[in-house]
Amino acid sequence: MSLASYIGCNIEIPINDEEYSDELFYIGCCFASEFDLLQVKKHQFTTPLVYEVSSHWGIEISECMNPETCAESKMKLMRLCEVMDSYLWKGDFFELYSCWVGEEAEKRDGEHTLQINNFEIDQIEIPEKTLVRFEK
Secondary structure, rough: OOOOEEEOOOOOOOOOOOOOOOOOEEEOOOOOHHHHHHHHHHOOOOOOOOEEEEEOOOOOEEEOOHHHHHHHHHHHHHHHHHHHHHHHHOOOOEEEEEEEEEOOOOOOOOEEEEEEOOOHOOOOOOOOEEEEEOOO
């Protein structure tokens, strides 16, 4: 199984259809099927548009992860927030949810709201099955 990360938003975001990118991550298909996208949209997000954030592994930040993977997830999250900040207007938001492929419809374990430009990356924890709303 693979850990996939999804974003939900109210605006269209350009996707990168390449299977590999030199970027830290890209927005486009990697692990998830169209069915998985529909399930996460229906069961987790409040937004009409859903995208997989592909990086060949999802974004998960927790103490139980190995330090290298956790540090990579922190870099991915910071880059994601930077990219999304360029698309969002003041008062808008995007949502992030990570889970194992096939578990998109399962009950979430938690949720948080953070300001897109005002959080301390080393002070947050985002385990799998946690919905995070990033507000601008």
